[in-house]
Amino acid sequence: MIINISLAWLQLARQKARFLVAATGIAFIAVMMFIQVGFQDALYTSATQLHNHLKGDLFIISTQYQSLTFNQSFPRWYLYQILGCDGIESVNPLYMQFAKLKNLNNGIKFPIFILGFEPDKSILDLPIIQQSHSLLQLPNIVLFDSKSRSQFGPISQEFEEEKTVILEIFNYTSSIGYKVKVGGLFSLGPSFGVDGNLIVSASTFFQIFQGRSVQNVDIGIINLKPDANPQRVLASLTANLPKDVIVITRQDFINLEKNYWTVRAPIGFVFQLMVTMVFIVGVVVVYQILYSNISSHLAEYATLKAMGFKNKYLLIVVFQQSLILAFFGYIPGLAISIALYDVAQDFTNLPISMSLDKAALVLFFIVLMCLASGFISTKKLRNVDPANFF
Known part of the structure; x- marks a missing residue:
């Protein structure tokens, strides 16, 4: 495994300019995800602020x-x-x-x-x-x-x-x-x-x-x-x-408000659509990065295959490259997003702030995005034949 990590890192670090561009692209995707998730959370938090400050145990509202x-x-x-x-x-x-x-x-x-x-x-x-x-x-x-x-x-x-x-x-x-x-x-x-x-x-x-x-x-x-x-x-x-009124608890009252902004208000749909689109664009971007890297090192992979290394070994190298790119893209993306959250909060007065759950959620999406791209990009690697190179 140590050899795999070294090989994955050395392939990426060998071409520093390409590696920097790749990390920058993933950082941009991370920032876009953070912005979408941050504003979506601000939508629900701001819409339910009054609900959380009402001094009551139960609430009566119209049906x-x-x-x-x-x-x-x-x-x-x-x-x-x-x-x-x-x-x-x-x-x-x-x-x-x-x-x-x-x-x-x-x-x-x-x-x-x-x-x-x-x-x-x-x-x-x-x-x-x-x-x-x-x-x-x-x-x-x-x-x-x-x-x-x-x-x-x-x-x-x-x-x-x-x-x-x-x-x-x-x-x-x-x-x-x-x-x-x-x-x-x-x-x-x-x-x-x-x-x-x-x-x-x-x-x-x-x-x-x-x-x-x-x-x-x-x-x-x-x-x-x-x-x-x-x-x-x-x-x-x-x-x-x-029957023209209902009695609900505070949590049900909050959920009712969130449901309106999620399902019935156009802005809730837009936020969900944008998160999905950013994820898909990210998969395509990382796929292009990894596919280009595999293509430029195809002879080396063929040599390893000729030496007896199995496809599993080579695929692990690519997946580890995916995780390395995810890490080096996520960290600057997180730092930039924290600064952007402060700017957005000052400008809009909305409750936009970084939290552990947002950081973990975007990290999960970035890792999943990179792994999905890695899986797609390995098709060419699985089919490589050393006889075509020697």
Whole structure:
């Protein structure tokens, strides 16, 4: 085996320029895979950030629910209906809707996602919400997401400089803006469907959206008593609530959101298609590299065959070359991708970061890609006949 590794390495290292080009090509493929996997993970992570921060054990949503970015309401009286059920401690409504926020500098209006709830009942586990719930009880006070994208203007900077920040919000059915004051900042972040977030009290929410009824709830948040059995309560509510709503756990709620972005939203399909295409292109690139290397050393392989070495020995050499190329391409690809992740995160405010599972997944794909290419490229080697050379 030591001889095999030496032979595999010496063949690759003999032509340094070709080896460098080969490693660079695989590094490029690795970077492309990392970019696709990173953005795909950011898609799911950003889309479910709110789900992870909701303070609840179970959740009521409409059967028409597709994603947070769609309005799918149900009657509020459903929440009152379940208050007396065994094991339930409290039930709180959450209202959500898009509006347009006017940029402080240029006057352009951009869509922003608004979350409204009763401020005396904290339904988010964000630290600022715990500290600022009394502020939200004041009329026309909002909390602004400091991770919102830059098109909304320097709202966070001006608030941190202790300036009075007045925002003007427009709903989609009126040309008249509604003015509110920023009372604090929180950190949630945008997603592929949301550029920024505002948190308001329920009363302020319905001042902004005057055409909307307080009786239409988007999400019902259920908190259970400490001794309650979640599955038993879930089964009881499912049996007794009307069929136009469903009760689900947090994980099922998260999975439902991910499923929308994976299956129903075009961007999920695009990411999966791009990963597949990058893998196929990588197989072709590495195949060309290995095939060229085999062709240039075909006489040497024929000599080894004439000396009594079996096909198995020669194939192992090629597979080891595949693994060497995978290693020397993956390492720089990983280093470049870490830097690109930082740039992408700063530019998009999406949660794009390197993790052990991403690094392991791309390494697996790179190794598999190189081994597949090695297997395809050995066809010519298996058929080589020493008699044709001597």
